[in-house]
Amino acid sequence: MKASRLGRLGSYLALTGLALLFLAPLAMMLAGSLKPNERVLVEAGTLAAFLPVGASLDNYAAVFERTDFLRFLFNSVFITGTIVAAGLIVNALAAYAFARLQWRGRDLLFNLVLALMILPFEAIAVPLFYGASILGLRDTYIVQILPFIANAFSIYLFYSFFIGLPRELEEAASLDGASTLRIFFAVIVPNSKPAFASVAILSFLTWWGSYLWPLLVTIVPEVRPLPVAIASFYTLPPLQWGDILAFGTLMVMPVLAVFLMFQRWFVRGVASSAIKG
Amino acid sequence: MASISFEHVSKTYPDGTRVIDGLDLEVGDGELLVLVGPSGCGKSTVLRMLAGLEDLSGGEIRIDGRVVNDLLPQRRNLSMVFQNYALYPHLTVRGNLEFPLKMKGLSRTEIDRRVRETAAMLDLDALLDRRPKALSGGQRQRVAMGRAIAREADAFLMDEPLSNLDARLRVQIRTEIAALQARLGVTTIYVTHDQVEAMTLGQRVAVMRGGRLQQVAPPWEIYQRPSNSFVAGFIGTPGMNLVRAPLDSSNGGLCVRLGDVRLTLTAQALADQPGLADRTGEDVLIGIRPEDICLAEAGATSALTATVRTAESLGHETLLHLDSPLTTVAADAPRRVPHGEPPALIAALRGHHPSRPGDAVRLQLDPADLYFFALDGEAIR
Structure with missing residues (x-):
């Protein structure tokens, strides 16, 4: 009894330590974003770095004054939101076709899609860049959205969830008079919320932080997303660490919001093997 | 519709x-x-x-x-x-x-x-x-x-x-x-x-x-x-017993030999299954429903003796799994010689019957309750 209580105490301590380790940079960012610029670097590396003594929103005001933050925020939301929304439909439909429909070449194509998962984006960035240039798509939203809607990993996540759904549900629906598309939207989608939540969160995180591709294909700030904008902000004199941390905090907020929104289904999705294996 | x-x-x-x-x-x-x-x-x-x-x-x-x-x-x-x-x-x-x-x-x-x-x-x-x-x-x-x-x-x-x-x-x-x-x-x-x-x-x-x-x-x-x-x-719970036995002629009619017991077929059975007459002298499969087997009355001269392998009391009936001198075969593979122990002869006796493994029982069969199949399993009509 005593040993088990000690064991539990030990594991709680270890978990708390781990949680602090992961939360520390975030807490430091938040505290720093509220402090006067001159104190940020002075207090870095000390416990005071986590304490927002003399807190004010001046740094946040400076971000809005010195940059077109709302424009960058809109760009990021629009680009990421479109990729996620369109990706949910396209990848789920593709996964359903791989998991349930019978057609010639299905297995071969599915294996090819799986093989794409191991291909790093950097390997195809240059040819993709040439393609975008030839098509005259640089400095547009479309070039930042279109190449990323279809995604091998998302297809795989949906596939592994769909394959576990009882086939009788679809058979019952087809006998009830539903077409294949109707079965997908009326039966499969409502019963796959965990898979949709997992894919939505994972792809949102991926594309919200996307940096290399937007940097390659955009020059004008009007279409640039937040990660490229914050990188430019570093080089904008005078260097103000408080402002940069405020920019970072503002950038993290939407990610937290999305995660909290889908967290319940996301956890269930992970538990029900949507992203297992 | x-x-x-x-x-x-x-x-x-x-x-x-x-x-x-x-x-x-x-x-x-x-x-x-x-x-x-x-x-x-x-x-x-x-x-x-x-x-x-x-x-x-x-x-x-x-x-x-x-x-x-x-x-x-x-x-x-x-x-x-x-x-x-x-x-x-x-x-x-x-x-x-x-x-x-x-x-x-x-x-x-x-x-x-x-x-x-x-x-x-x-x-x-x-x-x-x-x-x-x-x-x-x-x-x-x-x-x-x-x-x-x-x-x-x-x-x-x-x-x-x-x-x-x-x-x-x-x-x-x-x-x-x-x-x-x-x-x-x-x-x-x-x-x-x-x-x-x-x-x-x-x-x-x-x-x-x-x-x-x-x-x-x-x-x-x-x-x-x-x-x-x-x-x-x-069809039937428990399923029908199947026994391989010869079909012999007897006083112008037919009889089957089940161990030491000779059962003479009724005129009705012969009329319903005229094909039986063509198989005189041959081995056939005799089907016996467990519920058609009953205990022989005391003093009965023609009864089949068997030994209880296991007894299952279901309350309203007792199922006796019996070792008998009969050649029992499996219903789904009547031609196959069973490996090891042959299938038990099963009797479903009404009510409770206090039998224990190893007990000897004497059984009585009514020839009118028998079913006849060729060795390939097809019913003889």
Whole structure:
């Protein structure tokens, strides 16, 4: 009894330590974003770095004054939101076709899609860049959205969830008079919320932080997303660490919001093997 | 309502496995036909081919005379109740009942009317706003039935719909299904591996084995005149005993020798099975229903002596598994010599019988209760 209580105490301590380790940079960012610029670097590396003594929103005001933050925020939301929304439909439909429909070449194509998962984006960035240039798509939203809607990993996540759904549900629906598309939207989608939540969160995180591709294909700030904008902000004199941390905090907020929104289904999705294996 | 026919229907999987072999079967308009057989005999495949969920490799399926081989399941107007019910988990009971009606494009008023009537018929009124996960097994089964009924389909297909229920509920729902089918008069094909369900529900019973139809007949006829030793062994609980024994002539008639006992066949048996006379002097398979075996009265001169292997008391009857001098064979492989211990001779004695393993019992058989099969298992007629 005593040993088990000690064991539990030990594991709680270890978990708390781990949680602090992961939360520390975030807490430091938040505290720093509220402090006067001159104190940020002075207090870095000390416990005071986590304490927002003399807190004010001046740094946040400076971000809005010195940059077109709302424009960058809109760009990021629009680009990421479109990729996620369109990706949910396209990848789920593709996964359903791989998991349930019978057609010639299905297995071969599915294996090819799986093989794409191991291909790093950097390997195809240059040819993709040439393609975008030839098509005259640089400095547009479309070039930042279109190449990323279809995604091998998302297809795989949906596939592994769909394959576990009882086939009788679809058979019952087809006998009830539903077409294949109707079965997908009326039966499969409502019963796959965990898979949709997992894919939505994972792809949102991926594309919200996307940096290399937007940097390659955009020059004008009007279409640039937040990660490229914050990188430019570093080089904008005078260097103000408080402002940069405020920019970072503002950038993290939407990610937290999305995660909290889908967290319940996301956890269930992970538990029900949507992203297992 | 509709009539259904299978003509030379076959199904072979890509790996060459033939699961249905030349099936010919007619189901009349409004009839309840039970397809029964052991696991893997192809009975569910037959149902799935009729529903359009599996392709045919050969033959034709007709619904009301129209060939439906290439018709999508959506266009066949059939309802199916699945073994696991296949209720839509994200919809309430009402939503489940409404789903097929919405797919049909019915008006809101018509949908409401049908849902109301179906719910009243199956006592689902109080459950309409519940999700399937909040229902018991029996309630889910009734919702699945309701979904089939609300559609007013041409025929009901039921794929082992009671197998997930406990024994008591199974009996109750079985009776409800029979009453509903009789009331609605919908053509129904019911698949089960449970021969009690088959016997109690079916207007006719089709027994399948290894993808082939063995016999189609009303339940009583299946029990009384099985077409072969497999059907004889499959229908009845416990199954029929099969004993290999010679058929001899006796005072112008015929008799069988069962151990030390000689049983002279009745004139009625000879008249009903004229083929017996042609097999005089040959070995045949004698079928003995366990319930036709009784204990010999004290002082009876002609009785079969056997030793109790195990005794199972079921309360209303006692099943004795016996070692006897008879050559017992397995019903599904009458020609095969059993490895090790031969199948026990089973006697079902009414009431409680305090027998213990090793006890000797004397048994009496009535020659009028015997069934006769050739050594290949076919019934001698």
